[in-house]
Amino acid sequence: MSDELDDQGTRGRLGRLFAALVGNEDEFTVGAGASEAAVDAPSDAGNTTVLDMEALSRVLAKSTDPMGVLRGMVADIRRRADGAGSPAPSLPPSPLELYLATRLTEAGIADRDGALPALSIVRPRTSDLFYLRVIDESMPWPSKVRLLRIEAALNCALLVARALPSPNEASLEELVRCEQRICRSIVSQAPVEARRHDGPALGEWAVRNAISAGIERLQLPYRLTARFRTNVAHGRAGIEIDLVPPEAWAATAYVDGLGVVSATAEMRRRAASDYNLRLGVLLSAYALLVAPQLAEVWVAGVVDTARDHTCYYSARITRSLLEGLDLEGPVDPYAVMRVAGAALDAEDRELMPVHQGFSLDDEAFCPKLRYEPVETSERVLLPAAAAGLGCARVRDLGSDEACARRLASTELVRELGDSTEKNVRALLSLADGTSHDDVREAALRCVRELVAGELDDDPLAVAEALVSGDELTRKTVAARELLYGRNMEGAEKCALEALSPVEEAGTYRDGDDLVWRAFGSYTDRALYNLLLAPAHERCELVSESYLEAHLIASAAALAQGRTRDALPHAKRACELAPLSSQASLHLAQCLEAAGQDEGAFDELCRLLSLAHDPETIGLGYLRMSQLQWRDGHVLAAQACYQRACRSLPGAAIVAGLAVVALISQVGSATDGTLPQDAEEDALRGAGIPLAPTAEVGEALLGAARSAVDAGVFWAARDLVKSLCSLFRDDVTFGVLRSLEDEPDR
Numbered sequence: 001m002s003d004e005l006d007d008q009g010t011r012g013r014l015g016r017l018f019a020a021l022v023g024n025e026d027e028f029t030v031g032a033g034a035s036e037a038a039v040d041a042p043s044d045a046g047n048t049t050v051l052d053m054e055a056l057s058r059v060l061a062k063s064t065d066p067m068g069v070l071r072g073m074v075a076d077i078r079r080r081a082d083g084a085g086s087p088a089p090s091l092p093p094s095p096l097e098l099y100l101a102t103r104l105t106e107a108g109i110a111d112r113d114g115a116l117p118a119l120s121i122v123r124p125r126t127s128d129l130f131y132l133r134v135i136d137e138s139m140p141w142p143s144k145v146r147l148l149r150i151e152a153a154l155n156c157a158l159l160v161a162r163a164l165p166s167p168n169e170a171s172l173e174e175l176v177r178c179e180q181r182i183c184r185s186i187v188s189q190a191p192v193e194a195r196r197h198d199g200p201a202l203g204e205w206a207v208r209n210a211i212s213a214g215i216e217r218l219q220l221p222y223r224l225t226a227r228f229r230t231n232v233a234h235g236r237a238g239i240e241i242d243l244v245p246p247e248a249w250a251a252t253a254y255v256d257g258l259g260v261v262s263a264t265a266e267m268r269r270r271a272a273s274d275y276n277l278r279l280g281v282l283l284s285a286y287a288l289l290v291a292p293q294l295a296e297v298w299v300a301g302v303v304d305t306a307r308d309h310t311c312y313y314s315a316r317i318t319r320s321l322l323e324g325l326d327l328e329g330p331v332d333p334y335a336v337m338r339v340a341g342a343a344l345d346a347e348d349r350e351l352m353p354v355h356q357g358f359s360l361d362d363e364a365f366c367p368k369l370r371y372e373p374v375e376t377s378e379r380v381l382l383p384a385a386a387a388g389l390g391c392a393r394v395r396d397l398g399s400d401e402a403c404a405r406r407l408a409s410t411e412l413v414r415e416l417g418d419s420t421e422k423n424v425r426a427l428l429s430l431a432d433g434t435s436h437d438d439v440r441e442a443a444l445r446c447v448r449e450l451v452a453g454e455l456d457d458d459p460l461a462v463a464e465a466l467v468s469g470d471e472l473t474r475k476t477v478a479a480r481e482l483l484y485g486r487n488m489e490g491a492e493k494c495a496l497e498a499l500s501p502v503e504e505a506g507t508y509r510d511g512d513d514l515v516w517r518a519f520g521s522y523t524d525r526a527l528y529n530l531l532l533a534p535a536h537e538r539c540e541l542v543s544e545s546y547l548e549a550h551l552i553a554s555a556a557a558l559a560q561g562r563t564r565d566a567l568p569h570a571k572r573a574c575e576l577a578p579l580s581s582q583a584s585l586h587l588a589q590c591l592e593a594a595g596q597d598e599g600a601f602d603e604l605c606r607l608l609s610l611a612h613d614p615e616t617i618g619l620g621y622l623r624m625s626q627l628q629w630r631d632g633h634v635l636a637a638q639a640c641y642q643r644a645c646r647s648l649p650g651a652a653i654v655a656g657l658a659v660v661a662l663i664s665q666v667g668s669a670t671d672g673t674l675p676q677d678a679e680e681d682a683l684r685g686a687g688i689p690l691a692p693t694a695e696v697g698e699a700l701l702g703a704a705r706s707a708v709d710a711g712v713f714w715a716a717r718d719l720v721k722s723l724c725s726l727f728r729d730d731v732t733f734g735v736l737r738s739l740e741d742e743p744d745r
Helices: 002-021 053-062 066-081 095-106 141-163 172-184 186-196 204-217 265-290 319-323 333-339 383-389 403-412 420-433 437-451 459-468 471-484 488-505 522-532 544-559 563-576 581-593 597-610 614-630 634-647 650-656 660-669 676-685 694-710 713-727 730-738
Strands: 119-122 131-134 226-231 236-242 252-255 259-262 296-304 309-318 345-347 350-352 514-517 538-541
Touching (some): 131 141, 186 265, 204 226, 265 333, 383 522, 383 694, 634 676
Parallel strands (some): 514 538
């Protein structure tokens, strides 16, 4: 008899799984492609099934319709709890299954009103909690609340399962009580998480990294999102926390003497208020514990909707206040916030809107010095920052050759009018008062053009001429237009005319201890300083037009089939801009066209060894794939192509770069996708770098840390963005978001 029941139970589970695969929820399923282990494994006692949260997590991560999986699971749990459904005997669900099904039902998992956005469900390694990753760019507020509730239902079940020794055997009341204990004890995580950090966080970078790591790693039932700023030199941090709206709170609660009951609107508001205040205490305490240089944390709890920004509490929590708290014991968040001088309208322990006592953009957190223009700065870096950035002065991180002229034009435009005499005087005054040679020369050039009638008195025209009105730039712009118009002969002639006087004058000729270079970003400049620049070399910036004129002259000559004329300009462009992917790829193309395949290979290897953004990596590997395929190195070609596909959008590979033939050839010549180890072995065997290289990664991280610590935020933002684009780390993204924009004050 027992064998017959086992067989019937197996057929019942297989039947439900089949229903999942054909998408029929009425016949129940755990969901398309679900594993029986998620809900159908029998308990040790054999009287119920059990819920394996890890198995469910794997099913949800693989599913293309995770909401369908959850709807099917809830339907099956309800059906088995009611004893309905298949005639084959089936075990009833455990209380943990019923608990999760209840929370998901309350969250609106089965609601057909208001379609949910496209999403996937993942478990980030930082928090190891469920995260509903929305694919759509925006969604209405009700949908956002609904997703928060679904996510919280999964996370509460996961946290309760971890907290209880036998969660599938606990009663429903015990499960709900455990959930409420978890919500009331979140502050106790502050000292635990601070101890997990690798030593005290010292310095601007370390403090931001530690706070970001805490936000990502804290084990909370509701999603935690927060924005923060720090000013470690003055011992301050500001944190703005997105609060859990009361409508996202659980619809049932445990009450002593009554058991699990429906929660009234007032009960939900009070529970949400208590939890939201604890969030403020938690993050403030964690920041002060992990960062001993901080003396105070300004914290605000806010709710942002499409229409407004509302603050529900605002407080200043000091280190002395923290020292008097037993964070691992019971904490009354209302009492803590009142002592902290919170702007707090908590009538009957329910939060109400208040005036926010600070802004994250206040100068207390965002000193103006951080956004001093890099190219014109006179600051000398401290030894640690100088070592991390490869230069002794802030200005040696510069990448914008026109910066001084651009700043001067912004000031000059206020002095200009429609009078030639007035404009000439303003320009002469600028020439006399500036310490920058290029500004003085540009001002005097504009004076000559105004007097000769070659320049209009329009203030905007004069300001533009000051920045980019020189002969080299004008002729380069004309050459570019001819190139875009496919007039290759005219473009080459115009570019050579632009270059001729500059070359004759030796304006950008390198000397014994002086080189002239061009950089597309502060990241390029920092990596040049650290990886390429000879010791004691002085590097000055060349005009962007000078570099572009060489590239245009080379491209136009190559298009006309004159490789011998194209090569010198391509080599000069790479010498001027050693980290430019455009210059490097063009030089490789010229070398290949000249039959110098070994030179093209070497140049692409050089490019990949210095690549520090996905586009450069993708384009470099794509060109290398073509080169390897043509030379008969099939595995190396496939390895390069696979790495290119991971870095570039498919449309760019197929449509923009015309490698359809390569794709089909490589696919038919190999046995499917190479595993990562085989891919890397193929690249090493061919002598091709694995980009990004460890050297580039270490240099980027060190430079980003040093730029943040030194308060050079123009460079810091660029460096941290590069880190994020390469390594996709949630904690580093948090650091990037903490770097304020240039203050508008």
